[in-house]
Amino acid sequence: MANHKSTTSTSTSISAMDFRGTAISAALNDDLKNTKSISSYLERNEANMIPRSLPEHLRLLLNQKGMRRADVARGSLLDRKYIYQIFDGTKIPSRDKLIAMAFGLRLSAEEAQTMLKLSENRELYVRDRRDAIILFALQRNMSIFETNDLLYEYGYAVLGVPEE
Known part of the structure; x- marks a missing residue:
């Protein structure tokens, strides 16, 4: 699940609260599968992560x-x-x-x-x-x-x- 506040690594514009967006989640999942470093993935997609609390x-x-x-x-x-x-x-x-x-x-x-x-x-x-x-x-x-x-x-x- 992702907090789509700004953009994904593919620069797709998304709404701030569309946590259920399957296309965005799929793009994030693909990005995660192809990343070599979890820290770079998290940094790159920070705006798409759900709030912590x-x-x-x-x-x-x-x-x-x-x-x-x-x-x-x-x-x-x-x-x-x-x-x-x-x-x-x-x-x-x-x-x-x-x-x-x-x-x-x-x-x-x-x-x-x-x-x-x-x-x-x-x-x-x-x-x-x-x-x-x-x-x-x-x-x-x-x-x-x-x-x-x-x-x-x-x-x-x-x-x-x-x-x-």
């Missing part, structure tokens, strides 16, 4: 989207202090909190999947009814409010609200 990835997304942490808090329905702690790496969010943050960050379904994978959480699974509703909402750029309406309508736990 969730907070680093979240800061990258924040910058890419031109947002502030407070915007994420509002859009995710999560406590602002908690959001700041996640971005600082002092709190490790649950899967549901990360999904709520995906709405706060206005992520695409693919970007949300990447964030979940990077955080070592299970990706959204299309055969899981609740996950399918969330994927449906992400694919249609729905807000967390609209998503919660759907989740509630189908009898599932909503996102971004404190557990009782």
